[in-house]
Amino acid sequence: MQLEEALRLLDGDLTARRLVGMSLDFPRVFERASELSARYASKLLCRSLDVLHVASALELRIERFVSADDRQIALARECGLAAREVTAGRA
Numbered sequence: 479m480q481l482e483e484a485l486r487l488l489d490g491d492l493t494a495r496r497l498v499g500m501s502l503d504f505p506r507v508f509e510r511a512s513e514l515s516a517r518y519a520s521k522l523l524c525r526s527l528d529v530l531h532v533a534s535a536l537e538l539r540i541e542r543f544v545s546a547d548d549r550q551i552a553l554a555r556e557c558g559l560a561a562r563e564v565t566a567g568r569a
Contacts, residue, residue: 500538502534502537502538503537506537507530507533507534507537508530508533510533510536510537511526511529511530511532511533514529514532514533514553514557515529518553518556518557522549522552522553522556523549524549524550524552524553525549528547528549528550528553529553531545531550532550532553532554532557532559535554535559536557536559540559541560542560542561542562543559543560543561543562544561544562544563544564545561545562545563545564546563546564546565548563551563
């Protein structure tokens with residue numbers, strides 16, 4: 479039941495162009511993630527998925543980075559991204 483609702487909402491966001499599909503150069507993302515990890519992981523205590531998400535955002539040259547994860551937000555900001563933190567019930 480939750481999966482169907484999530485997929486319906488995702489489809490609506492794609493149709494309304496609130497979200498768009500994009501292609502990633504995964505070898506480049508992993509290379510950038512490795513660089514970010516070496517530079518920031520011990521300082522910010524960020525985890526592998528935090529680093530991969532931010533590396534992907536940097537490679538895609540996104541305009542806005544939104545997350546509910548404190549470590550992801552800290553890393554995104556350190557990397558110069560305009561980052562917005564959200565919590566449950568607030569977007």
